[in-house]
Amino acid sequence: MDVTADGCSVEVYRLLPPAGEPEIVHAAVPAGASILELGCGVGRVTHPLMELGHRVVAVDDSPDMLAHVRSETVCARIGDLDLGRTFDAVLLGSHLVNTALDSDRHALLAAARRHLAPSGRLIVEWHPPEWFDSVASGQGGRLGDVAVELADVVREGDLLSATVRYSADGRRWNQEFTCRRLALDDVLTSAGLTFDGWLTDDRNWFAARARRWGWRNDHRPA
Numbered sequence: 001m002d003v004t005a006d007g008c009s010v011e012v013y014r015l016l017p018p019a020g021e022p023e024i025v026h027a028a029v030p031a032g033a034s035i036l037e038l039g040c041g042v043g044r045v046t047h048p049l050m051e052l053g054h055r056v057v058a059v060d061d062s063p064d065m066l067a068h069v070r071s072e073t074v075c076a077r078i079g080d081l082d083l084g085r086t087f088d089a090v091l092l093g094s095h096l097v098n099t100a101l102d103s104d105r106h107a108l109l110a111a112a113r114r115h116l117a118p119s120g121r122l123i124v125e126w127h128p129p130e131w132f133d134s135v136a137s138g139q140g141g142r143l144g145d146v147a148v149e150l151a152d153v154v155r156e157g158d159l160l161s162a163t164v165r166y167s168a169d170g171r172r173w174n175q176e177f178t179c180r181r182l183a184l185d186d187v188l189t190s191a192g193l194t195f196d197g198w199l200t201d202d203r204n205w206f207a208a209r210a211r212r213w214g215w216r217n218d219h220r221p222a
């Protein structure tokens with residue numbers, strides 16, 4: 001059974017259908033946009049975005065995930081990514097930005113920023129602060145054929161650890177994770193980004209843009 005470095009089961013992600021993510025991204029970017037998707041998994045979101053008319057370059061550090069992706073793919077750690085080209089939009093979904101380690105988050109956001117075209121939009125799915133207050137063991141639901149349940153929720157300061165229990169067709173998978181509550185302004189400012197609006201009413205998705213001036217980066221005007 002293939003499991004990625006961050007504990008995702010390839011088998012589970014092959015079973016999970018999209019849950020509205022492609023439409024949220026599609027509504028936030030220009031028609032036919034070039035999109036760099038960071039942490040694409042098996043292409044659960046990639047493929048519908050392609051069907052919606054976007055040109056997607058899909059990045060993951062798991063060859064086992066990427067083997068299922070039909071777009072252009074890049075096998076790399078996101079923080080190390082430097083493709084030497086920019087995109088209309090960069091997608092950082094799946095709450096990756098809530099990673100527990102500040103250094104990992106800085107690397108993710110720096111990579112996102114260096115691949116944004118000057119007018120490009122960073123599209124982020126995160127856990128907003130209110131999620132950290134309300135989330136509890138036993139919460140869950142179904143995604144397609146997969147039952148999903150949260151267990152073992154433990155809070156420690158700004159960190160929250162839990163296990164996601166997946167089951168389908170009599171099979172079970174567990175994925176443990178730890179994530180960090182973030183102050184959005186601090187996170188964006190330190191990455192040379194500015195907030196560009198909520199994309200959903202529940203504030204699970206937002207957009208950001210690169211700050212154009214006064215920031216040390218590849219795109220600063222000469």
Ligand SMILES: C[S@@+](CC[C@H](N)C(=O)[O-])C[C@H]1O[C@@H](n2cnc3c(N)ncnc32)[C@H](O)[C@@H]1O
Nearest residue numbers: 004008039040041044060061062065077078094
């Ligand atoms: C939770 S899965 C989500 C996959 C996909 N975004 C989706 O919604 O179906 C996270 C994916 O990101 C990848 N990933 C996590 N951190 C990464 C990193 N630093 N560099 C490259 N890939 C990463 C994992 O290998 C995994 O495939």
